[in-house]
Amino acid sequence: MKLHSPIATCLCFYRIRLVAVLVLLMALPAPAKAQDIDGAEILSGNAVEGGLIIARTNPSNQIMLDDDAIEIGENGVFVIGFHRDSDAPVTLRIIAPDGSVKTSLLSPRQRDYNIQRIDGLKSTMVTPPATVLARIKSDGDAVRTARQRKAPLGDFWRGFDWPALGRISGIYGSQRILNGQPRQPHYGIDIAAPTGTPVYAPASGLVTLVKDLYFSGWTVVLAHGLGVNSSFLHFDQVDVETGMMVERGGLIGKIGATGRATGPHLDWRIDWQGRRIDPGLLVGAMPDPAS
Numbered sequence: 001m002k003l004h005s006p007i008a009t010c011l012c013f014y015r016i017r018l019v020a021v022l023v024l025l026m027a028l029p030a031p032a033k034a035q036d037i038d039g040a041e042i043l044s045g046n047a048v049e050g051g052l053i054i055a056r057t058n059p060s061n062q063i064m065l066d067d068d069a070i071e072i073g074e075n076g077v078f079v080i081g082f083h084r085d086s087d088a089p090v091t092l093r094i095i096a097p098d099g100s101v102k103t104s105l106l107s108p109r110q111r112d113y114n115i116q117r118i119d120g121l122k123s124t125m126v127t128p129p130a131t132v133l134a135r136i137k138s139d140g141d142a143v144r145t146a147r148q149r150k151a152p153l154g155d156f157w158r159g160f161d162w163p164a165l166g167r168i169s170g171i172y173g174s175q176r177i178l179n180g181q182p183r184q185p186h187y188g189i190d191i192a193a194p195t196g197t198p199v200y201a202p203a204s205g206l207v208t209l210v211k212d213l214y215f216s217g218w219t220v221v222l223a224h225g226l227g228v229n230s231s232f233l234h235f236d237q238v239d240v241e242t243g244m245m246v247e248r249g250g251l252i253g254k255i256g257a258t259g260r261a262t263g264p265h266l267d268w269r270i271d272w273q274g275r276r277i278d279p280g281l282l283v284g285a286m287p288d289p290a291s
Contacts, residue, residue, distance in 0.1 A: 039094035039102035043077070043157060048109040050172055050278030052228070052270070053080040054157050062095040068273075071226050073153040079226050081272035082108040084173050084185060113173040116186065118262060125215070125260040126178045132214055139213040143221065143231070146209035147271060151223035154204035155248055160282045163202045163232065164255060164266045165289040166193030172278035187276040188233070188269035193289075195236050195264040197255040201246045202230060202268075202283070210242050216267070217258025222246060226272075230279075233267035234258050 036042070037055055045053035056076045057063070063070040063078055072078045080092065089107040096102075128136060170190030176183045201222060208229070209221035218235035236256020240246060257264045270277040 037092060037094075037104045037106075039096075039104075040078075044159065045281070046109070047080075047082065047106040048281070049082055049086050049111045050084055050276070051082050051108065051281055052272060052277045053106075054078075055080070056157075057094055058096070060097050064093040064095065066090055073157075073226060075153070077153065077157045077226070079157075079228060079272060080106070081228075081275040081277050083275040084113075084187065084278075086275075111173065113175060113185065114171065115177060116170060116174040117177040117180075119179055120262050121179050121260060123179065126181055126183070128214070136214050139211070139215070142209060142211055143213070143219075146221040147223075147229045147231075149206070149208040149223055151206040151208070151225050152245075153225035156203035156205070156224040156228055158203075160202040160279070161200070161248065162191075162283055162286050163230075163252070163268055164191050164193060164197055164199045165287060166191040166197065166255075166265070168192075168286070169265055170267070172276075172280055187271075188231070188267045189279045190265050190267050191255075192263065192265040193255050195254070195256050197264075197266075199232055199235070199252045199255060199266055201248055201250045201252055202279075204248045204250075205230065205246055207240045207242050207244045207246060210238055210240065213259060215260045217256065217261065218253070219259075220252055222252070228270065228272050228277075231267075231269040231271070233269070234261050234265060236264070 040055040040057040043054045043056055045051050055078055059072055059074055059076040070078050086108040089105050092104045094102045169192040170186055172189055174186045176186050203224050205222035205224040208223045211219055213219050216233040218238050220232045222230045234256055235253040237254040239251050239253050255264050255266050268279050270279050
């Protein structure tokens with residue numbers, strides 16, 4: 001009769017347990033990536049502060065983001081945006097025509113932001129006098145109304161192009177110190193270039209606002225569809241009118257320094273349902289202006 005030592009028996013037991021655990025792990029589904037959406041294909045973007053996820057699902061589905069219904073294009077495209085300070089996860093539910101539901105929890109990655117100091121501004125552009133407060137309120141109302149206008153689904157879901165070429169002089173999310181006074185963060189990307197530099201549509205869209213605003217100067221809002229808007233600030237010359245459809249690459253205007261600006265530049269902003277999106281996350285590296 002062959003005897004087994006206690007040590008050998010113990011090793012054999014743990015070897016069997018280890019194999020069993022490995023088999024069990026292999027049988028489990030792989031953990032989903034943080035940006036995966038159950039029931040949809042992500043075309044671009046990630047769950048990150050300032051990010052915009054562009055995805056596609058069955059156009060017959062319904063989509064809920066927490067308690068809000070999300071618009072779906074005829075081609076099944078939909079978007080999800082994250083504000084600068086999106087520190088809470090959101091729940092996305094895709095509801096099929098048969099009533100079945102697929103749920104995804106999206107937790108936006110947090111970002112660190114720079115502090116940008118800008119000096120040399122007119123004092124009235126940092127602390128406006130009481131005589132212009134009514135105008136500033138009217139300006140804000142006009143922009144909000146323009147951003148809420150419905151527009152046909154354009155081609156933005158294929159990606160955005162740079163609207164102008166130049167030096168990046170300001171980035172999204174920066175906490176701004178104007179003439180030494182803390183002010184709201186910057187929600188766009190600044191492209192410094194000489195006055196008269198052309199600005200082109202980064203994607204097709206409907207012009208919903210052309211207006212000279214107190215802080216932003218001559219401003220154009222372009223609605224791309226599904227609630228996605230581009231805003232272009234500080235124009236010297238505007239070449240479009242409200243109600244016009246502009247194709248990708250169409251001329252919008254010329255860079256200037258109107259409004260609150262220390263020099264000629266384009267301030268390009270993107271928003272979705274009140275959430276401020278980082279344009280820098282939606283485009284590749286800027287082409288060389290000299291090429």
